[in-house]
Amino acid sequence: MASRTRRPERRQEPLTRERIISAAVELLDTVGESGLTFRALAERLATGPGAIYWHVAGKTELLAAATDAVVTTTITGDDTDATPQEAIRALALGVFDAFDAHPWVGTYLARRPGQSPMLRVFERIGRRVQALRVPEAAQFTAASALMNYILGVAGQNAANLRTLQPGTDRTEFLDAVATAWTELDPDQYAFTRTVAGQLRKHDDRAEFLAGIDLILTGITARQ
Amino acid sequence: MASRTRRPERRQEPLTRERIISAAVELLDTVGESGLTFRALAERLATGPGAIYWHVAGKTELLAAATDAVVTTTITGDDTDATPQEAIRALALGVFDAFDAHPWVGTYLARRPGQSPMLRVFERIGRRVQALRVPEAAQFTAASALMNYILGVAGQNAANLRTLQPGTDRTEFLDAVATAWTELDPDQYAFTRTVAGQLRKHDDRAEFLAGIDLILTGITARQ
């Protein structure tokens, strides 16, 4: 039957900072960065846009909180049995996959340097670098290079994904690019043409890991 | 004396795509990403916002064109006398410094994967990788790792810079962060505390290069 009261049904649960942030993450994941507006968020939370401002200072803080929320759930758990190399690879893949699932995270994480989520990643990498018996004077550089690579490249990859149409077939797309590379000017793009074939069986995740391994080799080869 | 005509003085030179783009780059450099609006751009070009749309499809295309313009001027010139390692380092530093001067470039470059500006960087790196006598099957991965590192980490660095207040003293800032690191929980942040001291004499540019060298070592150590 029809509702018994005149007033439209409104929110039952109280509006909390937590609920706002998780709704923001959902909006970012489903409708993207341009879809996260205070009006859309308010509608989803069955309230007015002004109410959100009582719990969150503004859009910048909202995005920072959403980013922290995602990173925090990513960085939990640490396999202490693994070799340092394996542990670093696992951590790197964790970040990579998190950026894959939430392509907006990279953008905003970069705007919070030295903040707690990045610091936790840094600490974890650093411990593994120590376990690799890297001399103390070289530890900072080694850990920095790894973290910068991880955040930077995973962020690049996420940005690439965002530009692709959601429906595009991966293989088809790579084939098209590879073909385009083959048709480049042989003088200007000699190298690119040579490796065009390798692009067809290209795997972003594997390529990402291969880069990690190159840095790890570089770190250990120094000793 | 006063002007002889009634109509206010307007633009003399014709409005061209080129003038629009270079004005956009100027606005981005001086007032930042939020300062680039069609209204501000129109005022600077002494016209109305609608006029810009006759030459440029929209804001997305405008940003892409501005990005390409900056990258194109960065990538010119190539020292053929240098060793492969030196050439790659020089190229990397060129990108790093360009991102430093135009901190917005990284953001938008990442949104144009496989497009001409990035392809030119890739080609240059690839040629040096070949010069390093990397086996053909490993060339794609080596060049990708280097390019991803360069774009990713330089982009991270630029994003970091953007978050800093323009007036902040570099040394003071690093000192403050280092001190904060020293006060972290010893259990949770054992490694970070250990390297806090090294942060004081930290140099982003040098650290960036050190990462390049680690990858280069990794690439050549494989052979």
Added chain:
DNA sequence: ACCTGAACACCGTTCAAGT
């Protein structure tokens, strides 16, 4: 203490009208 929603000062973009 917490919420509401109209109102303000902006945006990007369009388009009829001008030259």
Added chain:
DNA sequence: ACCTGAACACCGTTCAAGT
């Protein structure tokens, strides 16, 4: 062909007024 600028449909944010 190219430009003008008012108008449209949005934003983030504020704030007087409510409970």
